[in-house]
Amino acid sequence: MTEKDSRRIFYFMSLNLTFMMIQAFYGYVTDSLGLLSDSVHMFFDCVALAVGLFAAVASKWPPSERFPYGFGKIETLSGFGNGVFLILISVEIMTEACERIWEGRETKRLGELFVVSTLGLLVNLVGMMAFGHHHHGHGHDHGHSHGGHDHSHGCNGHGHGHDEKHDHSHGGHSHGHSHDNENMHGIYLHVLADTLGSAAVIVSTILTHFWKWSGWDPLASFLIAVLILLSSLPLVKSSARRLLLTIPPEIEYNLRNTLSGITGLRGVVGYAAPKFWIDDRNAGEATPANKLLGVMHVVAARGADMEDVRDRVRNYLLGHNIDVTLQVEREGDTSCWCGVGRSPLSASHRVTHSTSIF
Amino acid sequence: MATDDGLASGDSDAQAPKNPFNFQTQFISTGPVKSHQIFQEPPPRPPPVLPASLPIPTFKEAWASMQRDQRARLCWCCCHAAVAMYVFFSAEGSLAMTALSHLVFFDVGSAAVCVAVDVLGNFEVWRRSSIRHPFGLQRAEVLAGFAMSVFLVFGGSISSRTTSSTFSRPSASTPRTTRPPRTSPTITAAAAATPTPARYVSPGTVDFASLAAVVSTLVSAYGLRNHSRIRRVMRVPFPYLASLLPGAGILANPFHFLTLCFSFLLLLLPLVSLAHFVWLDAVICAAIAASMFILGTRLAVAQGLMLLMSYSGLPTTTTISSSSTNPSSKSKPFPSSSSSSFSAATTTTTAATTTTTTVSSVVRELESEPHVARVEEAQFWQVHYGLAMANLKVRLARGTGSGGSDDGTLSQVRARLARVVQNRLGEGYGRGGNLRWEVTVQTCSDG
Ligand SMILES: [Zn+2]
Numbered sequence: 001m002t003e004k005d006s007r008r009i010f011y012f013m014s015l016n017l018t019f020m021m022i023q024a025f026y027g028y029v030t031d032s033l034g035l036l037s038d039s040v041h042m043f044f045d046c047v048a049l050a051v052g053l054f055a056a057v058a059s060k061w062p063p064s065e066r067f068p069y070g071f072g073k074i075e076t077l078s079g080f081g082n083g084v085f086l087i088l089i090s091v092e093i094m095t096e097a098c099e100r101i102w103e104g105r106e107t108k109r110l111g112e113l114f115v116v117s118t119l120g121l122l123v124n125l126v127g128m129m130a131f132g133h134h135h136h137g138h139g140h141d142h143g144h145s146h147g148g149h150d151h152s153h154g155c156n157g158h159g160h161g162h163d164e165k166h167d168h169s170h171g172g173h174s175h176g177h178s179h180d181n182e183n184m185h186g187i188y189l190h191v192l193a194d195t196l197g198s199a200a201v202i203v204s205t206i207l208t209h210f211w212k213w214s215g216w217d218p219l220a221s222f223l224i225a226v227l228i229l230l231s232s233l234p235l236v237k238s239s240a241r242r243l244l245l246t247i248p249p250e251i252e253y254n255l256r257n258t259l260s261g262i263t264g265l266r267g268v269v270g271y272a273a274p275k276f277w278i279d280d281r282n283a284g285e286a287t288p289a290n291k292l293l294g295v296m297h298v299v300a301a302r303g304a305d306m307e308d309v310r311d312r313v314r315n316y317l318l319g320h321n322i323d324v325t326l327q328v329e330r331e332g333d334t335s336c337w338c339g340v341g342r343s344p345l346s347a348s349h350r351v352t353h354s355t356s357i358f
Numbered sequence: 359m360a361t362d363d364g365l366a367s368g369d370s371d372a373q374a375p376k377n378p379f380n381f382q383t384q385f386i387s388t389g390p391v392k393s394h395q396i397f398q399e400p401p402p403r404p405p406p407v408l409p410a411s412l413p414i415p416t417f418k419e420a421w422a423s424m425q426r427d428q429r430a431r432l433c434w435c436c437c438h439a440a441v442a443m444y445v446f447f448s449a450e451g452s453l454a455m456t457a458l459s460h461l462v463f464f465d466v467g468s469a470a471v472c473v474a475v476d477v478l479g480n481f482e483v484w485r486r487s488s489i490r491h492p493f494g495l496q497r498a499e500v501l502a503g504f505a506m507s508v509f510l511v512f513g514g515s516i517s518s519r520t521t522s523s524t525f526s527r528p529s530a531s532t533p534r535t536t537r538p539p540r541t542s543p544t545i546t547a548a549a550a551a552t553p554t555p556a557r558y559v560s561p562g563t564v565d566f567a568s569l570a571a572v573v574s575t576l577v578s579a580y581g582l583r584n585h586s587r588i589r590r591v592m593r594v595p596f597p598y599l600a601s602l603l604p605g606a607g608i609l610a611n612p613f614h615f616l617t618l619c620f621s622f623l624l625l626l627l628p629l630v631s632l633a634h635f636v637w638l639d640a641v642i643c644a645a646i647a648a649s650m651f652i653l654g655t656r657l658a659v660a661q662g663l664m665l666l667m668s669y670s671g672l673p674t675t676t677t678i679s680s681s682s683t684n685p686s687s688k689s690k691p692f693p694s695s696s697s698s699s700f701s702a703a704t705t706t707t708t709a710a711t712t713t714t715t716t717v718s719s720v721v722r723e724l725e726s727e728p729h730v731a732r733v734e735e736a737q738f739w740q741v742h743y744g745l746a747m748a749n750l751k752v753r754l755a756r757g758t759g760s761g762g763s764d765d766g767t768l769s770q771v772r773a774r775l776a777r778v779v780q781n782r783l784g785e786g787y788g789r790g791g792n793l794r795w796e797v798t799v800q801t802c803s804d805g
């Protein structure tokens with residue numbers, strides 16, 4: 001799936017690059033500032049595309065010592081960066097447009113502008129076709145799901161390792177884990193912004209040709225900027241939430257139930273410092289949706305076998321799709337930083353506890 | 359030192375049992391019934407649980423919670439922003455001035471991030487972990503830093519775009535500077551067609567805009583001590599300046615340094631003639647653009663690595679690492695491909711050479727501990743500026759901890775591992791930020 005993505009990005013980047021060089025060449029020959037400036041813009045588009053391509057490729061890299069949870073977040077990060085960039089661009093365009101309406105500067109060189117932006121529009125329409133399909137049809141074209149998500153976990157959680165290598169290449173059915181590819185979304189939005197920008201220039205040039213009012217172009221760019229801003233806000237929000245390691249509400253509900261069941265396990269007295277985050281290694285591939293990784297400290301009752309407790313809790317959590325690194329502490333052991341043993345053990349504790357609820 | 363930190367934060371985590379939710383009480387009563395072990399203490403302990411989620415403060419609550427100095431900081435941020443606007447709007451016709459205004463805007467932004475972080479720190483949701491936000495909201499600081507770095511790159515790209523179009527047509531008079539990207543052909547052409555006179559301050563007069571930039575930056579850096587805060591947040595690996603002038607305060611924060619440098623340059627700009635002005639203006643703009651670009655990408659990489667849940671090892675000086683308890687410090691020099699190699703190259707004149715304590719060296723050290731046979735899995739990653747996690751799966755040596763006979767040993771081994779990690783990677787020694795390590799050890803014995 002991502003091979004397809006990165007190939008798409010690569011093709012579009014090559015197209016952009018070629019077009020940029022042609023534009024720069026003609027701009028230099030004809031001494032056209034519009035062409036030159038547009039080719040510089042194209043250069044930055046290529047940089048953004050290169051970042052997106054890198055993210056798409058790197059997201060497949062395996063976890064390493066330095067990146068213990070792989071590169072699943074890199075596409076989200078790229079999407080976030082792209083979104084912030086777009087917001088900044090639209091703010092800049094808006095201030096510029098306001099200034100120009102205020103000053104009423106005239107637009108000249110209409111013919112040159114028309115040609116430049118028509119070419120830009122053509123290139124970006126190609127991009128729209130490449131990325132737009134992906135963006136909208138994310139659920140559809142990889143739709144056929146295959147069943148077998150059975151992952152028999154060994155004691156150490158290595159058991160499901162081989163499962164991922166089978167490259168089923170079609171994610172769990174219809175994206176239940178709400179993993180929209182933020183990288184592709186960001187690229188799509190950028191291309192969309194550029195397309196709309198070119199279209200706005202064309203329309204405003206035509207309008208200026210017929211009705212001599214200098215405000216057409218700033219007005220058009222202002223409207224486009226508002227559109228870009230509004231469309232990139234959701235992207236920034238969703239990717240920020242993922243980068244903050246927020247647990248989505250629907251998972252949170254299940255997680256709460258799962259956690260409250262832990263103290264019911266035999267030999268478990270309590271637990272502390274539970275921290276979970278979504279595993280996005282190989283996101284969108286054969287891994288089951290909404291798999292969680294995490295860390296927890298568990299207190300074993302006096303007399304209970306520590307290894308026993310460890311396996312029991314781990315298997316319980318694995319059954320709920322949570323792979324956890326589990327530290328088992330003995331009841332009464334207060335040495336750990338999590339402070340689980342440090343709460344008072346007196347009989348009055350329960351009373352204080354019940355009064356302190358809210 | 360490290361254990362103090364651990365205790366301090368442990369207390370904040372230990373607050374969790376004090377107010378759990380209703381539904382857990384039911385399990386408290388069922389817990390001991392199910393386990394048929396012998397209990398010395400009949401009253402069962404409530405399980406330490408997390409709240410499902412903590413309320414995120416609204417704007418109003420945040421405003422109400424602000425203390426006096428926080429409010430003063432916010433006020434100053436507004437003043438600083440006004441200065442930035444002033445610089446931006448008085449930049450008509452000057453490329454360098456517009457680029458400088460981007461730098462000032464960046465300073466405003468980072469100061470605002472500091473204030474926001476300060477104010478959010480008044481609330482529980484910032485620090486305390488809940489199920490929805492397992493690490494509180496403190497990672498938002500990193501995210502904001504990343505967004506700020508995108509702003510730097512953005513400013514750099516805009517400035518370079520304008521500069522390049524100026525250089526391509528040196529005969530044309532300096533066009534209006536800020537130019538939005540894609541919709542720009544119109545604007546560019548329009549600006550080129552209408553000859554705006556270059557912003558030119560007559561010799562002998564003072565350029566108020568750049569003066570305002572200098573003053574506001576100085577006030578922000580020293581008057582409000584934003585300097586060190588921003589340095590902590592925007593911790594960018596910037597070894598060149600630091601190694602050139604170690605201990606120089608202003609250089610430690612490259613952003614204030616840049617703003618000051620360039621605004622001083624622009625203060626001097628009115629002294630040159632008009633012909634030189636246009637040329638110099640473009641050159642300074644290019645310089646600002648380039649430095650914004652370079653700094654922005656470095657900053658973005660630094661923050662992005664943290665957001666990717668990674669840990670890249672701790673650069674230390676050998677004087678410090680040799681003074682630590684373990685004689686066989688396995689810190690090896692940074693490979694030449696890494697970002698800190700410059701500092702290793704430049705600090706050869708001084709006594710301390712920069713090396714790095716890598717994760718693998720720490721893991722090797724952990725494996726050399728008694729009772730530890732093997733570290734099977736080690737996941738080290740940094741959550742935010744103040745917290746990192748080490749999740750270890752350790753196989754104990756034969757005969758340790760099996761059967762629950764020697765709990766004390768097990769707990770000692772765990773404590774020792776945690777101490778090694780904190781000592782090696784804790785950034786303790788006067789490096790400003792103090793990184794706390796939460797170490798979780800899953801043990802597994804051979805028996
Ligand atoms: Zn673009």
Ligand SMILES: [Zn+2]
Nearest residue numbers: 297336337338
């Ligand atoms: Zn613990």
